[in-house]
Amino acid sequence: MNRSQSEAVTEHLRSICLGLPEAVEKEAWGDATFRVRDKIFAMVKTGDGRVSVWCKAPPGSQQVLVGADPDTFFVPPYVGPKGWIGMRLDRGPDWDEVDAIVRRSYRLVLPKRLAAMIEQTSRGRD
Structure with missing residues (x-):
């Protein structure tokens, strides 16, 4: 993947992450991290020459995803x-x-008060 393709993929991911309520981007460890109230919910990683995203997952999901599609999913270092x-x-x-x-x-790291506020707001739109 060349640099412009990598940037396009990162930009697409950025649009997903920053479309979430109160999400912000902050660079850390040389890559973009996406946070809600300073809790990281997604990290772009490019250090190994590939573009990947690392995300928090509920218990058991890691094994299921990696087992089902090891070409796409992996256990990341440090946070795995x-x-x-x-x-x-x-x-x-x-x-x-x-x-x-x-x-x-995002929902796994979302503070309870913000989650309740978002839920209340979305119910008001229905």
């Missing part, structure tokens, strides 16, 4: 032992799946 999942984005990812994984990670 805490249950985080890595997803390769350099092979034409299924963006709906990326979106679902990012949103799930």
